[in-house]
Amino acid sequence: MxxxxxxxxxxxxxxxxxPRMTRxxxxxxxxxxxxxxxxxxxxxxxxxxxxxxxxxxxxxxAITVSTLAEAERFFAAGIRDVLYAVGIAPNKLDHVLDLRAxxxxxxxVVDGVQAATAVAARRAGIPALLEIDSDGHRxxxxxxxxxxxxxxxxxxxxxxxxxxMTHAGASYDCRSADAIAALAxxxxxxxxxxxxxxxxxxxxxxxxxxxxxxxALYARDLTGVTEVRAGVYxxxxxxxxxxxxxxxxxxxxSVMVSxxxxxxxxxxxxxxxxxxxxxxxxxxxxxxxxxxxxxxxSLAGAPIEDLFVVGANQEHGIVARRGGGPLxxxxxxxxxxxxxxxxxxxxxxxxxxxxxVVAGGPDASAHWPRxxxx
Amino acid sequence: MxxxxxxxxxxxxxxxxxPRMTRxxxxxxxxxxxxxxxxxxxxxxxxxxxxxxxxxxxxxxAITVSTLAEAERFFAAGIRDVLYAVGIAPNKLDHVLDLRAxxxxxxxVVDGVQAATAVAARRAGIPALLEIDSDGHRxxxxxxxxxxxxxxxxxxxxxxxxxxMTHAGASYDCRSADAIAALAxxxxxxxxxxxxxxxxxxxxxxxxxxxxxxxALYARDLTGVTEVRAGVYxxxxxxxxxxxxxxxxxxxxSVMVSxxxxxxxxxxxxxxxxxxxxxxxxxxxxxxxxxxxxxxxSLAGAPIEDLFVVGANQEHGIVARRGGGPLxxxxxxxxxxxxxxxxxxxxxxxxxxxxxVVAGGPDASAHWPRxxxx
Numbered sequence: 074m075x076x077x078x079x080x081x082x083x084x085x086x087x088x089x090x091x092p093r094m095t096r097x098x099x100x101x102x103x104x105x106x107x108x109x110x111x112x113x114x115x116x117x118x119x120x121x122x123x124x125x126x127x128x129x130x131x132x133x134x135a136i137t138v139s140t141l142a143e144a145e146r147f148f149a150a151g152i153r154d155v156l157y158a159v160g161i162a163p164n165k166l167d168h169v170l171d172l173r174a175x176x177x178x179x180x181x182v183v184d185g186v187q188a189a190t191a192v193a194a195r196r197a198g199i200p201a202l203l204e205i206d207s208d209g210h211r212x213x214x215x216x217x218x219x220x221x222x223x224x225x226x227x228x229x230x231x232x233x234x235x236x237x238m239t240h241a242g243a244s245y246d247c248r249s250a251d252a253i254a255a256l257a258x259x260x261x262x263x264x265x266x267x268x269x270x271x272x273x274x275x276x277x278x279x280x281x282x283x284x285x286x287x288x289a290l291y292a293r294d295l296t297g298v299t300e301v302r303a304g305v306y307x308x309x310x311x312x313x314x315x316x317x318x319x320x321x322x323x324x325x326x327s328v329m330v331s332x333x334x335x336x337x338x339x340x341x342x343x344x345x346x347x348x349x350x351x352x353x354x355x356x357x358x359x360x361x362x363x364x365x366x367x368x369x370x371s372l373a374g375a376p377i378e379d380l381f382v383v384g385a386n387q388e389h390g391i392v393a394r395r396g397g398g399p400l401x402x403x404x405x406x407x408x409x410x411x412x413x414x415x416x417x418x419x420x421x422x423x424x425x426x427x428x429x430v431v432a433g434g435p436d437a438s439a440h441w442p443r444x445x446x447x
Numbered sequence: 448m449x450x451x452x453x454x455x456x457x458x459x460x461x462x463x464x465x466p467r468m469t470r471x472x473x474x475x476x477x478x479x480x481x482x483x484x485x486x487x488x489x490x491x492x493x494x495x496x497x498x499x500x501x502x503x504x505x506x507x508x509a510i511t512v513s514t515l516a517e518a519e520r521f522f523a524a525g526i527r528d529v530l531y532a533v534g535i536a537p538n539k540l541d542h543v544l545d546l547r548a549x550x551x552x553x554x555x556v557v558d559g560v561q562a563a564t565a566v567a568a569r570r571a572g573i574p575a576l577l578e579i580d581s582d583g584h585r586x587x588x589x590x591x592x593x594x595x596x597x598x599x600x601x602x603x604x605x606x607x608x609x610x611x612m613t614h615a616g617a618s619y620d621c622r623s624a625d626a627i628a629a630l631a632x633x634x635x636x637x638x639x640x641x642x643x644x645x646x647x648x649x650x651x652x653x654x655x656x657x658x659x660x661x662x663a664l665y666a667r668d669l670t671g672v673t674e675v676r677a678g679v680y681x682x683x684x685x686x687x688x689x690x691x692x693x694x695x696x697x698x699x700x701s702v703m704v705s706x707x708x709x710x711x712x713x714x715x716x717x718x719x720x721x722x723x724x725x726x727x728x729x730x731x732x733x734x735x736x737x738x739x740x741x742x743x744x745s746l747a748g749a750p751i752e753d754l755f756v757v758g759a760n761q762e763h764g765i766v767a768r769r770g771g772g773p774l775x776x777x778x779x780x781x782x783x784x785x786x787x788x789x790x791x792x793x794x795x796x797x798x799x800x801x802x803x804v805v806a807g808g809p810d811a812s813a814h815w816p817r818x819x820x821x
Contacts, residue, residue: 083538139762159762162705163782184708187781212717331536334558343586353727388513388533407561408537
């Protein structure tokens with residue numbers, strides 16, 4: 074594609090800073106090499122083959138997905154080894170079987186006897202990981218639960234126990250690097266203990282899978298783990314910056330918006346970037362610094378003093394100075410282009426149909442489509 | 448389309464209860480007839496020609512949109528009279544001119560001299576409404592502002608003053624029907640006063656436009672107003688129910704989800720309806736009853752005791768009893784289909800590519816696509 078000046082594009086629009094993304098990718102690659110584990114990056118953040126390709130381990134390309142739509146699209150892009158990491162609903166098994174019949178090595182997840190029985194009932198050798206609860210955060214079996222072995226036994230009636238997986242979602246609530254490292258060890262210990270119990274009962278468990286961006290980056294040792302799933306690291310976001318997992322200038326994703334009006338008495342700028350463009354995610358609301366609906370930057374990507382998106386309607390963003398205070402309209406005339414860094418990359422990216430790729434200069438060098446749906 | 452059993456469809460999936468929608472449409476139609484004002488329904492909630500068609504005044508079809516993508520799609524569906532009700536960004540004027548050149552009678556909105564000057568600079572007679580601030584909520588000129596007449600004057604240099612518009616977004620914070628009625632009167636008075644000033648200065652102002660679902664339904668008199676914009680009424684949602692604007696069983700939109708697991712110790716059901724399906728909107732969080740990410744109903748659409756979506760990850764919903772307490776897994780085995788009523792219809796619908804139309808029975812009678820983007 075011929076480079077297109079940002080100033081010639083309409084707003085709102087999702088921008089992807091490629092040098093920042095490349096830096097984030099290199100950081101995770103170095104960390105996984107140090108820990109000697111395989112990458113099975115999560116495709117739910119980017120939902121883009123162009124970006125997923127850059128996240129893969131070229132020696133052993135494998136991906137994690139959160140929907141069967143992702144499985145379809147990444148398989149169509151040539152990625153065969155796919156883990157669908159959400160507990161399988163019975164009404165999705167026809168689609169799972171269809172993908173497998175077409176050559177996709179799709180693994181599903183079960184977290185109890187009922188789901189395992191539904192998978193086994195297909196008598197089709199569908200491989201599944203048992204989901205382990207490592208932090209009380211969401212789904213999964215405790216590693217010492219009676220139901221762990223019962224679930225594996227139910228699965229073997231017609232499916233295959235391929236191993237175990239967990240997700241330490243509680244890492245998003247940690248307050249320090251040490252706390253994240255401790256949770257990473259808790260995540261590792263839970264899943265390795267579950268695998269040991271299953272192996273003792275005769276299930277080989279070749280896959281022992283963990284992952285979240287914070288625990289992946291702060292884990293000190295992953296002995297016994299075979300693969301790491303993480304997704305948001307490719308873009309990073311304000312929630313990750315608030316956790317200390319990255320710096321604000323590592324955030325590769327932003328939404329370009331236009332100033333459309335002013336309320337000088339209130340110290341407000343109005344923009345055309347509302348929650349439809351930014352998402353309703355308020356992930357920084359419980360952090361030390363609440364960024365509202367996002368942090369405001371210049372078109373070149375540098376944060377502007379203390380400007381943030383204090384409120385959002387469907388197609389209106391309200392920008393104000395942190396703590397209030399005057400905001401001179403003449404500094405930001407109607408038509409000024411700004412960039413807003415998102416709270417949560419997965420949620421904001423999901424509001425858009427594609428990425429305009431930038432590198433700090435005045436042009437977009439490419440447009441990469443993204444997909445949605447189930 | 449042949450009716451399709453809901454039980455044969457995959458989840459998550461957006462359902463639209465047609466009898467409820469029809470009731471909501473009839474209620475608004477009767478109210479606008481009583482008030483003797485035209486309807487210019489807002490298409491931003493449904494983003495579907497099939498639904499918008501049912502909202503229109505058949506005598507004088509006119510629509511409101513929040514994006515030029517909506518203008519394109521509704522114009523393609525035969526609706527010529529379109530108001531783009533977000534302050535115009537200069538980078539959208541080429542698209543506005545293109546739509547107008549193709550026969551779309553598109554009106555834009557300006558809320559100050561800078562935007563009016565940008566519109567006038569095209570020397571193309573683009574018609575615009577002046578946005579009036581009736582409640583300090585967001586954008587617009589105060590009716591008594593010096594800038595009101597200056598904005599109209601700037602516009603006439605190359606555009607056309609077609610009238611005034613306001614949106615009393617503060618109606619979402621009202622606590623009683625009387626409070627909403629009072630705000631509706633404030634909305635009316637502000638925009639009628641602005642029109643009077645403009646007319647005295649020689650601008651005819653044929654359009655005097657107000658609208659929000661709460662103020663439209665509770666207004667007692669709209670003398671001087673020519674048209675009402677409202678959109679969410681077609682579906683209603685839990686925020687509207689929390690305001691007392693509708694009953695819970697008026698909510699026509701829901702997300703069908705599957706139970707995928709249980710955490711009996713915590714009293715949780717896990718579903719495949721996370722925030723990607725429900726949206727991140729937490730609009731009831733400030734209301735008397737906080738519905739989390741939504742209220743849980745049976746597949747037939749009846750609320751189930753006190754079940755609600757207490758937490759949401761990207762593709763996981765966590766369902767619990769209000770106030771905690773045990774939830775017997777055997778009542779909701781893996782694969783059980785449930786429906787979740789949304790906090791905010793605009794936000795939840797935007798997460799989906801279409802509507803499966805239901806009528807209380809076990810089948811979907813039709814699928815109506817919806818669009819997104821800008």
